[in-house]
Amino acid sequence: MRAAISHKFGRDYQLGTQPWLEHPAKPGIFIGNPSLSVTISQYMVSLRRRKAENPSEWAGFLLREMLYLLYLLSMLCLLRYDEALRITWANVTFQVSYQSAQFRVKLELPFRKTHQYGGIAPFYIYADPDRPWMCLLRAFTIWWLLAHERHRELNGFIFRKKIGVDSISTSDSFLECFRNNLLNINIDPRPYGTHSFRRGGCQFLHTVRGWSFRKICDWGGWAENFDNPGTIFKYLLSWNDNPAEAREHYMNPNRPGCDPCYSCGRTCHCG
Numbered sequence: 001m002r003a004a005i006s007h008k009f010g011r012d013y014q015l016g017t018q019p020w021l022e023h024p025a026k027p028g029i030f031i032g033n034p035s036l037s038v039t040i041s042q043y044m045v046s047l048r049r050r051k052a053e054n055p056s057e058w059a060g061f062l063l064r065e066m067l068y069l070l071y072l073l074s075m076l077c078l079l080r081y082d083e084a085l086r087i088t089w090a091n092v093t094f095q096v097s098y099q100s101a102q103f104r105v106k107l108e109l110p111f112r113k114t115h116q117y118g119g120i121a122p123f124y125i126y127a128d129p130d131r132p133w134m135c136l137l138r139a140f141t142i143w144w145l146l147a148h149e150r151h152r153e154l155n156g157f158i159f160r161k162k163i164g165v166d167s168i169s170t171s172d173s174f175l176e177c178f179r180n181n182l183l184n185i186n187i188d189p190r191p192y193g194t195h196s197f198r199r200g201g202c203q204f205l206h207t208v209r210g211w212s213f214r215k216i217c218d219w220g221g222w223a224e225n226f227d228n229p230g231t232i233f234k235y236l237l238s239w240n241d242n243p244a245e246a247r248e249h250y251m252n253p254n255r256p257g258c259d260p261c262y263s264c265g266r267t268c269h270c271g
Helices: 002-012 038-053 061-075 079-084 136-150 171-184 196-208 211-221 230-236
Strands: 092-097 102-106 121-125
Touching: 061 079, 061 136, 061 171, 061 196, 102 136, 121 136, 196 211, 196 230, 211 230
Parallel strands: none
Antiparallel strands: 092 102, 102 121
């Protein structure tokens, strides 16, 4: 932001790149670029110091909301980091499913690592009232409203590379934001990386939603002939996974029930 202001004063108003100082021969008259004043420099330093003294203030509201959508989209659609960042508003269509009068989002990816010559199947995203914190449709809607307030014409990338002074244009900057999020909830960020959302999405769809391997492969865009079954297996199992159930209860017919199913309310392990 400061660089943009400095460029505006320097080029458009022809004030150059000299610091903003009082004229030595004319007291009360200042010369130079106002954005390069000592006062502005002290303010920018105080911002960095405040950020270091208060780690929880590492990002503002807009960046957090954008990251929330990016996390959900990468996890639930099994996307890689670079695939998600290439999505534009032109790839997103808000629709009404006329069979059931439901709102949905149709997402057509412009690029996938596994489909570099086209033929990318679209994603159809519906509301999830049972898990509102993981409702991708709601996250899309919130970010659309926020983005529309800042930009009247939404014709660029969904995930802006720069929000204020914060940036997610590189893998390192995105990973830094992700790790700051984990530190906010007291989780050690070292075992996690940019592929954690794709891995977590596979485990969520299989373990929580009960999807079959074939369905996950079709949704995630893996090869239909299953020529590399180890790919999905390494996503379903990891050394840092939390155990879902104690080993002593694997064959126990009277083992404790699980969380109630949102659809039928049962607590058995049959699903």
